[in-house]
Amino acid sequence: MQAYILKRLLQAIPLLFGITLVSFFMMYLSPGGPTDLAMDPKIKPEDREKMMAALGLDQPPWVQYLNWLFHFIQGDWGTSFIRKVPVMDLIWERLPQTLLLMGTSFCFAALLSIPIGILAAKKKNSWVDYTSTFFAFLGLATPNFWLGLLLVMLFSVYWNIFPAGGIASFLSTDSGALDQLKHLILPAITLGTADLAGLTRYTRASMLEVLGQNYMQTARAKGMREWVVVYKHGLRNGLIPVITVFGLSLPSFFGGAVIVEKIFSYPGIGLLFLDAVFQRDYPVIMAITTFSAMLVVLGNLLADILYAVLDPRIDYK
Amino acid sequence: MKRMNPFFPILILLFLMVLVVHEQAYPTSVHGASRKGSPDHLVIGTIGSPSLFNPYFSADSASSQIESLLFNGLVTFDEKLKPQPDLAQSWDVSEDGYNWTFHLKKGVKFHDGVEFTADDVVFSYMIPKKPGYAGPRGSDFEQIKSIRAIDRYTVQFTLKEPYAPFLSVCAYAILPRHLLKDVPAEKLAEDPFNTKSPIGTGPYVFKKWKDGQFIQMDAYDGFHLGKPAIQHVYFRIVPDQNAQLIQLQAGGIDMMGIPATDLAVGRLFEEQGKIKLVSQPSLAYTYIGYNLQNPLFQDQKVRQALTYAINRQQIVDIVLEGQGQVAHTHGSPLSWAFSEDLLKYEFNPVKAKQLLAEAGWTDSDGDGVLEKDGKEFSFVLMTNQGNKTREMVSQIVQEQWAEIGVEAKPRLMEWSAFVNDYVDTKKFEAIILGWSLGVDPDPTAIWHSKEIASGLNFISYRNEKVDRLLEKNVRELNQDKRKEILIQFQRIIAEEQPYTFLYYTNEIRAYPPTLVGMTKHPAGALDQIYRWTYE
Numbered sequence: 125m126q127a128y129i130l131k132r133l134l135q136a137i138p139l140l141f142g143i144t145l146v147s148f149f150m151m152y153l154s155p156g157g158p159t160d161l162a163m164d165p166k167i168k169p170e171d172r173e174k175m176m177a178a179l180g181l182d183q184p185p186w187v188q189y190l191n192w193l194f195h196f197i198q199g200d201w202g203t204s205f206i207r208k209v210p211v212m213d214l215i216w217e218r219l220p221q222t223l224l225l226m227g228t229s230f231c232f233a234a235l236l237s238i239p240i241g242i243l244a245a246k247k248k249n250s251w252v253d254y255t256s257t258f259f260a261f262l263g264l265a266t267p268n269f270w271l272g273l274l275l276v277m278l279f280s281v282y283w284n285i286f287p288a289g290g291i292a293s294f295l296s297t298d299s300g301a302l303d304q305l306k307h308l309i310l311p312a313i314t315l316g317t318a319d320l321a322g323l324t325r326y327t328r329a330s331m332l333e334v335l336g337q338n339y340m341q342t343a344r345a346k347g348m349r350e351w352v353v354v355y356k357h358g359l360r361n362g363l364i365p366v367i368t369v370f371g372l373s374l375p376s377f378f379g380g381a382v383i384v385e386k387i388f389s390y391p392g393i394g395l396l397f398l399d400a401v402f403q404r405d406y407p408v409i410m411a412i413t414t415f416s417a418m419l420v421v422l423g424n425l426l427a428d429i430l431y432a433v434l435d436p437r438i439d440y441k
Numbered sequence: 442m443k444r445m446n447p448f449f450p451i452l453i454l455l456f457l458m459v460l461v462v463h464e465q466a467y468p469t470s471v472h473g474a475s476r477k478g479s480p481d482h483l484v485i486g487t488i489g490s491p492s493l494f495n496p497y498f499s500a501d502s503a504s505s506q507i508e509s510l511l512f513n514g515l516v517t518f519d520e521k522l523k524p525q526p527d528l529a530q531s532w533d534v535s536e537d538g539y540n541w542t543f544h545l546k547k548g549v550k551f552h553d554g555v556e557f558t559a560d561d562v563v564f565s566y567m568i569p570k571k572p573g574y575a576g577p578r579g580s581d582f583e584q585i586k587s588i589r590a591i592d593r594y595t596v597q598f599t600l601k602e603p604y605a606p607f608l609s610v611c612a613y614a615i616l617p618r619h620l621l622k623d624v625p626a627e628k629l630a631e632d633p634f635n636t637k638s639p640i641g642t643g644p645y646v647f648k649k650w651k652d653g654q655f656i657q658m659d660a661y662d663g664f665h666l667g668k669p670a671i672q673h674v675y676f677r678i679v680p681d682q683n684a685q686l687i688q689l690q691a692g693g694i695d696m697m698g699i700p701a702t703d704l705a706v707g708r709l710f711e712e713q714g715k716i717k718l719v720s721q722p723s724l725a726y727t728y729i730g731y732n733l734q735n736p737l738f739q740d741q742k743v744r745q746a747l748t749y750a751i752n753r754q755q756i757v758d759i760v761l762e763g764q765g766q767v768a769h770t771h772g773s774p775l776s777w778a779f780s781e782d783l784l785k786y787e788f789n790p791v792k793a794k795q796l797l798a799e800a801g802w803t804d805s806d807g808d809g810v811l812e813k814d815g816k817e818f819s820f821v822l823m824t825n826q827g828n829k830t831r832e833m834v835s836q837i838v839q840e841q842w843a844e845i846g847v848e849a850k851p852r853l854m855e856w857s858a859f860v861n862d863y864v865d866t867k868k869f870e871a872i873i874l875g876w877s878l879g880v881d882p883d884p885t886a887i888w889h890s891k892e893i894a895s896g897l898n899f900i901s902y903r904n905e906k907v908d909r910l911l912e913k914n915v916r917e918l919n920q921d922k923r924k925e926i927l928i929q930f931q932r933i934i935a936e937e938q939p940y941t942f943l944y945y946t947n948e949i950r951a952y953p954p955t956l957v958g959m960t961k962h963p964a965g966a967l968d969q970i971y972r973w974t975y976e
Contacts, residue, residue: 154857155858155861157857159577164500166580167500167577168579168580168896169896170579171577171578171580172577175575175576178575178627179575203631206501207492208492208498208630208631208635209493209631273683276684276687280687281687281691289687289688290654290693291654295482386681387681388684389653389681391651391652391654391678392653395653396653399490399680402856402857
């Protein structure tokens with residue numbers, strides 16, 4: 125097992141290297157640069173040239189890339205062009221918020237989709253199945269920026285149940301765990317809905333296949349109670365393909381976070397990334413792209429390891 | 442197995458929708474709105490995240506707003522854009538215009554208690570002149586030859602040449618020398634002073650910066666013009682325009698700027714007693730710029746015709762909901778250097794057609810678009826994406842030009858791409874853009890022919906008379922004479938119409954209903970905030 129993990133981690137190195145290369149040059153292909161944001165009559169072309177030179181932007185792109193890579197390998201992620209502070213500081217300040225948001229919406233998606241999927245499979249063609257199918261398609265078809273605004277409109281503006289944005293009550297002493305949770309619910313639902321919908325469908329399909337297997341008949345013939353049959357024998361087998369989908373849905377959480385964080389003024393990595401893109405803050409863009417690529421690679425590895433845990437037939441030796 | 446009607450879930454959804462629609466359009470009571478009594482704070486909404494709090498390195502408006510509370514300059518500019526004493530008590534300029542002497546206020550203290558002196562002035566205004574400096578402010582200080590402290594409270598500047606806009610340079614912030622004197626120029630941008638502990642002489646003290654959330658500032662007890670009445674000022678970062686309006690309604694934000702396109706929503710909140718709206722002229726104008734390198738726009742008659750064809754008053758009334766004023770030339774009616782007495786091209790499509798005919802444009806093939814020498818009068822009208830007002834203007838202009846046989850094809854582009862690929866490279870044909878003018882009326886950066894190559898004269902306007910006027914304008918220290926020069930310049934521009942000047946935009950701001958003391962300063966939303974208070 126350790127050997128396998130090590131092998132996978134080593135394989136990830138060229139992959140990540142490729143990702144940085146592609147994202148660096150994609151970033152350079154996008155027009156504009158960090159110094160031509162403000163069309164300010166007070167900022168002269170000479171000032172701009174000096175600023176470009178100070179940022180190292182007067183060098184050819186490949187030199188800039190190698191420069192970046194050289195520092196990156198040594199653990200130096202650079203300094204933000206706009207904020208003039210180490211990129212690492214910015215990321216560490218924002219990362220916990222995003223991980224909390226991703227984690228919560230992931231739990232929301234996982235904890236609801238599996239039982240609903242099982243129920244829908246168990247009661248195939250019943251109203252439970254139809255309803256869940258209907259809402260699953262609705263959830264998949266709903267863009268999250270729209271869903272976010274709708275939820276704010278309903279739960280914040282009309283019904284005043286949840287706050288419209290931020291991560292803690294502003295100007296109030298009440299900023300305990302409960303308060304934070306209240307701020308987390310709407311963005312988490314917005315971010316997790318599409319995945320909840322997709323995973324429900326996957327769980328249903330996977331369970332349908334398992335429920336028709338011979339070993340389920342055997343289990344029932346042994347005189348086990350129905351829920352034991354379904355949850356112990358069925359679920360464990362049915363979950364295996366779902367785990368893959370979980371692992372693959374990680375990037376979509378990261379991508380979705382960009383939009384959701386903007387709608388909910390949620391101070392996470394996504395918002396930082398969005399600002400950086402519009403300001404052409406190259407070191408921040410590079411750091412976040414690379415960082416999220418690393419998370420995705422790790423997520424997939426984790427899914428593969430979970431495979432082995434869930435399915436004794438799989439052994440990475 | 443019992444089969445269920447598959448339409449059942451749709452019924453549930455319809456039911457839910459009815460529930461939603463049944464609610465009133467805008468509820469009147471939302472949590473947080475009950476902030477009455479005597480609040481000791483003000484929450485200002487900002488869309489952009491600030492970068493850092495050091496005006497010699499930051500170039501974004503979110504940062505400069507906060508810097509305006511932290512720091513003072515030697516002079517400040519009042520509502521009429523006339524210079525007034527700030528940290529300097531008075532100043533005099535030598536007969537030849539080369540030497541400026543400033544007499545500083547005594548007893549002004551930085552937030553850390555250290556007294557402000559002439560050394561701080563020398564230190565601060567030398568920052569952009571140091572060899573290692575790589576910030577955006579270098580050219581502003583270029584005219585300064587040397588600065589020296591004559592005594593503890595007197596500073597003398599020697600200029601390379603007499604320079605009329607010099608006082609606007611003296612509005613730059615004074616930083617505390619005692620905290621920054623050992624930081625090398627090339628390291629100053631990254632110094633923690635800028636992000637963790639900025640210290641100035643301004644009315645508010647930096648307290649806390651929660652990245653992506655808010656900046657808290659507290660009243661400075663020792664402020665030299667008196668302790669501010671409002672104890673805490675918060676800048677709350679809400680990056681989405683709609684989310685900002687929701688926060689304003691819910692009471693999460695007290696004050697924000699409202700774009701004209703959201704004015705209806707603002708009025709609704711005002712009726713509900715949540716805010717009061719104040720609309721006032723600003724120093725910004727919007728224009729259509731013509732690329733004068735393009736043969737299409739080189740004839741003055743053609744440009745005049747294009748202006749005649751646009752009903753600008755209608756644009757102000759419809760797009761800006763009346764919150765603006767038609768513009769006719771460069772400059773601002775708010776400035777001392779401006780005269781309304783100039784050529785105006787009021788809406789007149791008949792005159793427009795006549796001028797185009799005189800210029801040789803006729804619709805010979807009957808397709809509704811004019812031709813000359815076999816070439817159609819058709820071009821791309823570009824503007825930046827995300828500015829709803831400009832998007833609407835481009836559509837209206839397109840229709841009105843179509844009436845006189847001119848075909849404009851509107852195109853929207855992301856800001857950075859727009860500026861970099863089309864404006865800077867002069868690859869555009871016509872563009873809708875705006876200028877936000879400074880407190881000094883000097884128009885050199887936009888209209889002098891030396892700014893064509895890489896400056897902001899990207900339409901390539903070239904007029905030797907204008908060049909000479911502009912050069913005279915910066916050398917003329919007598920304000921009345923300078924005004925005459927600038928008015929001459931404005932009249933030439935008004936006549937030649939290198940731009941179609943569209944309108945001056947009003948700035949619309951939402952304030953708490955009981956807040957008083959705000960000034961109508963056209964350039965500083967937070968002008969004299971230390972005098973603001975709740976009734």
